[in-house]
Amino acid sequence: MSATEHLHHIGPALVLLIGSGVVFSADLVTPRRASLWGLTLVALVGGFLYALWHATSGTSGEALSGAVVVDEFGLFFAFVIIIATFAVVVASRDWADGREQAAEFYALILVSAGSMVLLAQSNDLITIFVALETTSIAQFVLAGIARDNRGAEASLKYLLTGAVSAAILLYGFAFLFGIAGTTSLAGIADFVGTADEGTRLPLMLGFVLVAAGFGFKMALVPFHGWVPDVYQGAPTPVVSFLSVASKAAGFAIVLRVFYTGLGGGGTFISDDWAVMFGVLAAASMVFGNAGALLQTDVKRLLGYSSIAQAGNIGIGLAAVAAGSTIGPAGVLFFIGTYVATNLGAFIAVIAASQRLGSDEIADYAGLIRRSPLIAVILIVCLLSLTGIPPTAGFIAKLYIFNGAIQAGETWLVGLVAVGVVNTGVSAYYYLRWMRTIVMDEPLEAWTFRPAVATQGVMMAAGLAVLVIGLMPTPLISAAQRAAAVLQ
Template identity: 35%
Template sequence: MSAYNANWSLMTPEIVLGILALVIFTIDFMTGVKGKKPFLGRMSIIALLVTAVLVYINRGAGTIADIFIVDHFSTMFKIILLVGVAIVIAISMHYLDKNDDVYQGEFYSLMLFAALGAMLMVSSADLITLYIGLELLSISSYCLAGFKKHNRKSTEGAIKYVVLGGTASAFILYGMSFLYGLTGTTSIIDISQVISSLYVDYPFIVVMSILFMLAGFGFKISIVPFHMWAPDVYEGSPTPVTAFLSVVSKIAGFAIVLRVFFTTFLGSEGVLYDEWTWIIAIIATVTMIVGNLIALTQKNIKRLMAYSGVAQAGYLLVPIAAIFIPSYSIGVIIFYSIVYVFMTLGAFAIITLVTEDSGRDDFSSFSGLYKRSPYMAIAMSVFLLGLAGLPLTAGFVGKAWIFISAAQAGMLWLAGVMFVTSVISFYYYFGVIKQMFMNEPNPNDVELKAPLSISVVVTIALAVTIILGVLPGLMIDWIAYIQW
């Protein structure tokens, strides 16, 4: 399709979000960069929800010059990401009220630009478009991670994030250069049509392309051994930014891994199937083991969530490695992404509330939380048990579906590793629950009252976690109905 005759209305959500991000930034500049501006937070949430509605209205198959795809895959992931960023901003409103050293307009604008980058990523059908979206998301994330510029840990984490993130981007570009050198095109669709025949003649170059791109994307989704940045960055970043990196950035990374590997490296004839699925299966195994074992030793709640996020990335890799039916694997990942977003952001909403009240990030800040705020303690327990995979939670359904996908693909050993590591995760999640229910509150702690934004986020996340745990068919049937 010619670029001149393309249906540019397919990019309406991205254009609207970009304009609204600039509007919010301009309003912040015109009203002075300092001071509390809760109206900007509400405007940002409205902007994201309006964009999500436009994404849904714009759903369906369509492309712009074979570089930008609007299909069911991109629509689902865009809505997940936009809702996730909206929840993060709702959490941020409480955090920014407690911290006067964070410029609110810039913070919200960067969140919206990061969401825009993620949207471009998941709709990319071209390596250049993909990289532009990736860098827009990455650069915004670097700035957000170091937003508390007078905090040593925040600055240290941001520097590590920038250096390692730049290295990861270089790996991705190097892997892309192999594909471009072999095919003479940057179109993912065109590459997929010739990759099988090229692999016969140039197996080493194709495999090197897979490895370099997998290493670069592996950093973005914090899989082992590319996870080293996560604990320090998560600990040093403002808590809402930690939530953003743990959920939105990770889900966007997985979406693009699916797009690139399922479209490009699966090949038109499936010749490359055994080459990259076994690589991912091994990485998934190591990621699940390392993430859960190191989480056992953590006493800082944000570092615990960092290693928990590493382990969760391992679980999400399982259906990518165990391709029984590609559309089935995508459905599994979509479902688990939805429940992971709500469980994790619900937990981070409570973590933000508790740590900002106590001024500490260690487990002791949760001591006696049940006596200070019973609702928050019960909700936090549900979120943690959901992440561990306890029955009657959405996390259990998601993990069970991933387990079944591995078994159907004949990878029983991978399913076994997933089961054992999930059991291990109960230990460190129960460590936090023990603090909340079995320990006495700290002497200076009083009744903990949650602001409206935190209460709304926790209530919605709790409802999704329980409802999809008891009635998973509400979401599974809908996902299965979609023609991928």
């Protein structure tokens, strides 16, 4: 394989990383903010087209000595991450262009997205670790980029907890490497498949530590502590980025490591980690929803809600481990819909909170009269988060629950029951917010509408939520094709 071919395999990520450099350099040349924004979008479109090229030309296989692999699983996440980043960048233009650090903001977003795309296609512990840390450090800085009191606090907490978590993850990696004698996921899978009980203890220690490290990214309880604080304190555009792209990447890498690396549902430790993810999922749903019940700040509420949603995905992970064949596709489908839904909600919040000057739920009173478009999009997305048909969230929950039921374990059915009850609880706080938007008297009379580009992405997200809800088949088959790679 020639050097160009190697580079071709990491093309989408490369475009984003180079784009990041270009944006940063352009800041030194041109004082015009609009051109930075445009360049960022160009880079994202370029990455998207490159990924599309991979998808249509059927590029696949390992590259760079097995450090990365191009497959439909990685491409699925590449598309999800790039599209989500695109939407975030479009929507945050007003916010970013108004500040001194616009160039750094765009550059960091791009570098973070680029390393996430790389992360989704990494196939080796070292590549995973470095890509993960690159995107993490970019996110730590992004969280504090507004340099206000709350943002600084949020980013410091995010970084310190993240550093502890990274150390734990690394310790796990060290054990996996030492026991299996290799850093490649395929090699680890081979080892686990043939290993005997003698390696059980260190292997188990290793995978618990790794799961904890990834649990931090996925915001599963009890590794979730940073989530509400960072969601509340960091700038909203950054939070929207964290909540969709970062989460998608977290789940991507977990699926790849645990499904490919630990050999899927058939090894002698599968049951252990099925139960473990089951417990984490249940705890996340209960804690996330309980926390969200009490919140008055929309961003904090969405933070807790994202913990609860991670719990839903956790059900899928448990099902995967327990041998459900539907599980992996269910997780991918859930992530796809979750990204669309959360994007819609967050972009609406970005658009609204900038005009309202507040993140309090109470200030969303009567939003439907002040800005009908934002309100309707927000309501559609909240309904989807609740899992009420005919939105995408409903199908996604159905899919995940079906996967768990199909695995045929009694305790998984119990887990589904916990999920269902929690759906009911979550309806309470989502509805409360919706009621404020629709029914309460507006505090002020003046109306507003977001920028045209923001309107566009907002409507696209809202429409996607509805279209996926009514016609889920295309996304389902995409998820199935992507998941088939792992098996």
